[in-house]
Amino acid sequence: GAVVSQHPSRVICKSGTSVKIECRSLDFQATTMFWYRQFPKQSLMLMATSNEGSKATYEQGVEKDKFLINHASLTLSTLTVTSAHPEDSSFYICSASTGGMENIQYFGAGTRLSVL
Amino acid sequence: GDSVTQMEGPVTLSEEAFLTINCTYTATGYPSLFWYVQYPGEGLQLLLKATKADDKGSNKGFEATYRKETTSFHLEKGSVQVSDSAVYFCALSGNTPLVFGKGTRLSVIA
Numbered sequence: 001g002a003v004v005s006q007h008p009s010r011v012i013c014k015s016g017t018s019v020k021i022e023c024r025s026l027d028f029q030a031t032t033m034f035w036y037r038q039f040p041k042q043s044l045m046l047m048a049t050s051n052e053g054s055k056a057t058y059e060q061g062v063e064k065d066k067f068l069i070n071h072a073s074l075t076l077s078t079l080t081v082t083s084a085h086p087e088d089s090s091f092y093i094c095s096a097s098t099g100g101m102e103n104i105q106y107f108g109a110g111t112r113l114s115v116l
Numbered sequence: 117g118d119s120v121t122q123m124e125g126p127v128t129l130s131e132e133a134f135l136t137i138n139c140t141y142t143a144t145g146y147p148s149l150f151w152y153v154q155y156p157g158e159g160l161q162l163l164l165k166a167t168k169a170d171d172k173g174s175n176k177g178f179e180a181t182y183r184k185e186t187t188s189f190h191l192e193k194g195s196v197q198v199s200d201s202a203v204y205f206c207a208l209s210g211n212t213p214l215v216f217g218k219g220t221r222l223s224v225i226a
Contacts, residue, residue, distance in 0.1 A: 006159065034213055043205065043218045044160075093159050095214075103148070105214050107160040 002028045004096050006108025013084055014116055021079045021111045023094030029074035030096035034105065035067070038091045050077045084115045118143040122206045122217035129196055129224050137191040137220045139180075139206035147210035149173075149182050149189040154203045154219070163191075163204070196224045 003026040013019050023033055032051055036044040048069050050056040056069035066088075068080040077096075081088055091112050095105040123138040141149065148167045152160040164173030169184035178193045189206060201224045206217040 041221075043216050046213055049213055095160075103209060104150075104162065104165065105209070106162065107152070110157075110159040112157075 002026075002096070002098060002104075002106045004030075004094065004106045004108045006094050006111055008111060009109060010112045010114075012114045012116065015085055016083055019081045019084055019113060021081075021092055021094070021113075023077045023079070023096065023108050025075045025096040025106070028096070028098055030077075031074065031099050032097040033071060033077040034095045034097070035069060035077075035079050036093045036095070038093060038110075044093060047079075081113065084113070086115045089113055089115045118147065118208060118210050118215045120206050120208055120215055120217040122204075122220055124218070125203075125221040127220060127222045129222070131198055131224055131226050132195045133224075135191070135193040135196045135200075135222070137204055137206075137222070139189045139191065139217060141187050141189065141206075141208050143187075143208055143210045143215075145210055147208040149180070150207045150209065150214070151178070151180055151189070151191050152205045152207060152216075154205065156202070160205065196222070198224045198226055200224050 005024045007022045035047045047062045048056045048058045050069050050071040052071045058064045071077040093110040095107045119142045150165045151163040153163045154160050164175045166173040166182035172181045180191045203219045203221045205219045207214045
């Protein structure tokens with residue numbers, strides 16, 4: 001199947017700093033990428049949908065100024081958690097959609113963010 | 117809106133036991149259906165999929181059949197292994213991004 005690379009896999013930062021997470025589709029072009037947040041032992045919560053070259057669409061309750069999303073190319077989307085606080089600590093997962101008839105989402109391995 | 121309901125876990129089985137994880141859905145139109153698996157500390161991996169009624173998805177000994185009449189996509193495996201221990205998510209894709217069930221944690225003991 002298609003490969004989605006997410007980096008870093010783990011990050012620990014101080015409160016008030018910003019953290020950038022990258023999501024790359026390695027062997028296909030993804031017109032749409034998604035960002036999810038997962039709390040311990042829970043399902044994935046969709047944060048935003050990102051389309052190449054346009055502004056991301058955020059789900060209700062997700063602060064767009066806190067979670068900045070940039071989809072600069074067909075293979076790269078980034079999520080920046082600005083001025084991170086301990087409550088932002090979570091597991092963040094990206095996915096990229098193949099589009100077309102199949103329209104399958106392939107997921108990155110996730111990033112565990114710990115804010116001290 | 118679209119939704120997915122899957123059986124709550126955790127499910128604990130002995131090695132070589134038969135596995136069924138139930139999944140039913142509500143959707144308008146004709147969604148595609150998926151099972152994803154998440155191993156500890158990792159992202160989600162696509163396990164299998166079915167894109168239309170009566171399709172059977174299969175992979176690594178797991179299978180699920182798209183049943184339109186019962187709006188179900190139950191996951192089955194005839195003989196589980198310890199390495200199958202993970203969280204399994206049923207999902208559908210219609211006119212919106214993937215809609216996930218809450219996940220079912222499977223633990224297989226030797």
